[in-house]
Amino acid sequence: MLSKAIPILLVCACTSRSTVSESDEAVVTCESESDGNQCEPRHYSCTPNNPWGEVVCDAICLGNGYCAPYSAVEDAWCARYPGQFFHGNPLQLCDVLGNPTWQTHCVPGWLP
Numbered sequence: 084m085l086s087k088a089i090p091i092l093l094v095c096a097c098t099s100r101s102t103v104s105e106s107d108e109a110v111v112t113c114e115s116e117s118d119g120n121q122c123e124p125r126h127y128s129c130t131p132n133n134p135w136g137e138v139v140c141d142a143i144c145l146g147n148g149y150c151a152p153y154s155a156v157e158d159a160w161c162a163r164y165p166g167q168f169f170h171g172n173p174l175q176l177c178d179v180l181g182n183p184t185w186q187t188h189c190v191p192g193w194l195p
Contacts, residue, residue, distance in 0.1 A: 124148055124189035131187055140189035149194040151187040158183065 124143050129136035129150035136150040160169050161177035169175035175185040 124191050127189045128186040129189055131183075137194075143189050144191045147193065148189050148191050151190045152195075153183045153187070 124140065127140065127143050129140055131150050131152045133150070140148040140150045142148075157169060157175075161183045162181040165177055165181035166179045167177055169177060169183065169185075175183070178184050
């Protein structure tokens with residue numbers, strides 16, 4: 084059941100209204116927004132260096148997106164201070180191996 088729900092979420096992620104009717108085969112209708120708002124990939128969080136995060140960002144950005152990587156400063160900080168928060172931010176924890184562990188966001192375009 085969960086495997087059927089994930090593609091539905093990806094297809095309907097940027098729409099204001101969606102209807103799902105459950106029968107033997109799920110029928111999904113996604114209606115586009117009429118008020119002119121655009122889907123903003125930066126509103127979707129993801130984990131860098133994670134294949135699933137790349138797939139989600141690519142789908143959200145219609146085949147042309149990626150998960151924003153950690154910056155060189157973040158990588159250097161975590162390498163120097165493993166197991167500590169990045170600049171004291173409790174939402175950005177470096178693991179004990181010196182790797183950043185927090186989420187970033189989706190970015191439109193090709194992976195640099």
